[in-house]
Structure formats: C-alpha cells, structure tokens
Amino acid sequence: NAGVTQTPKFQVLKTGQSMTLQCAQDMNHEYMSWYRQDPGMGLRLIHYSVGAGITDQGEVPNGYNVSRSTTEDFPLRLLSAAPSQTSVYFCASSYKGTGITYEQYFGPGTRLTVT
Amino acid sequence: DQQVKQNSPSLSVQEGRISILNCDYTNSMFDYFLWYKKYPAEGPTFLISISSIKDKNEDGRFTVFLNKSAKHLSLHIVPSQPGDSAVYFCAASRGDYKLSFGAGTTVTVRA
Numbered sequence: 001n002a003g004v005t006q007t008p009k010f011q012v013l014k015t016g017q018s019m020t021l022q023c024a025q026d027m028n029h030e031y032m033s034w035y036r037q038d039p040g041m042g043l044r045l046i047h048y049s050v051g052a053g054i055t056d057q058g059e060v061p062n063g064y065n066v067s068r069s070t071t072e073d074f075p076l077r078l079l080s081a082a083p084s085q086t087s088v089y090f091c092a093s094s095y096k097g098t099g100i101t102y103e104q105y106f107g108p109g110t111r112l113t114v115t
Numbered sequence: 116d117q118q119v120k121q122n123s124p125s126l127s128v129q130e131g132r133i134s135i136l137n138c139d140y141t142n143s144m145f146d147y148f149l150w151y152k153k154y155p156a157e158g159p160t161f162l163i164s165i166s167s168i169k170d171k172n173e174d175g176r177f178t179v180f181l182n183k184s185a186k187h188l189s190l191h192i193v194p195s196q197p198g199d200s201a202v203y204f205c206a207a208s209r210g211d212y213k214l215s216f217g218a219g220t221t222v223t224v225r226a
Contacts, residue, residue: 042216106158
C-alpha cells in the first residue's frame, strides 16, 4: 500500500493563479480531510469528506474548494491564490468502523508559496 | 481561538531521561485525544491516543495521562532516544473525525 500520496511536493504560484493539489489514498478509507500547517498555529482543518459525494467545511475553508467523486481521491482547489495561502498542506484519511480511534493517516505534504 | 494549546514551543532533554510534553484544552466536549509526531518534510504520524473515559494509556516508552477536571493531558517519553527528536502535536476530537490540533512542541534529545 502506498498509503496517502500528495502531488506536487512543492509549488510556487503568483497571486491570482489557480491550481489543484492532488491527494489519493489506497486504503479504502471513507474519511478524508485537508489541513494547512502554519508556524505557531498547528494544523487547521480546511475541508473534509465522510464519503464519496459528501464534503463539508472545516475551520478555514475560504479560498478553497473540494470535491469527492471517488473514495480514493480528494483534490483541493485554490480558486485565486493569495499570499495568505502560503503554507504546507496535508491530506489525511481515516476509516470508519467499530472501535474507532479517530487515528488519521497523513500524506507527506505539499509546500505552497504564493508570491 | 485555539481550543487546544501547547504552551511550550520547545523542549530539550538528555538522552535516557524523561520527556514530558503538556497540552491543555478548553472545549469540554472533546472526548478523544491523540498525539502525533512529525519529522521535517514528512507528514504527521499517529503516536498514541486516549479516550476521555480513561486517565492513562501506555504504549511502550510512551504514556499519555489525561486530567479531565483540569482539561489537561501530558505525554511522557521514557527513556528519551535521539530518534524521538521531532515536533509533537496534541489533537482532540468531539467524537467525530474532525481533529483540533495544538501548535506543536519541538523536542530535541541531546546525546
């Protein structure tokens, strides 16, 4: 199993450009989420999905869109990049079931710089 | 407003000694707590967790203690090893899959 994969690893955008951060998992997890990590703030939830076709907003959703057409993929779209979106982005997934521990498996991250 | 706080940004400890990391939370609805470890240029990895119905959970060198009345939890690492040098995040859940994270504590284990 590859686990949770993210592409690209690094990206530089100009203000106003759009792009999609890719996330895929091969563990058949129902739950997937996107976080951003900023210095001194830990990880903050952007959007999440509890299954294909179902998405919802997290703590900091403005400026981002998501969709979940398959169980495996959960792309994050930046509609019009702003310098405030410079951050490290992590995708995570988790399984449902009995005895759940809410443990989430994280991808390696995408480091995004907006100039 | 951060609901999970790690007030110590960094901790330095000698190899073989105990590392104690602290975490405070403000939301009394949190009922599950987790610790994650993160190395540079990698994603966080799950370390240990505890349910609110317990006050202690142990896994090898790692023990998490929960004091619900004080809304405080701590992670003990005994003995500390060089490979434990990393950033440690405390996280909390209200019984769903949305985790609230603290800002992290950077642990450095000195030889």
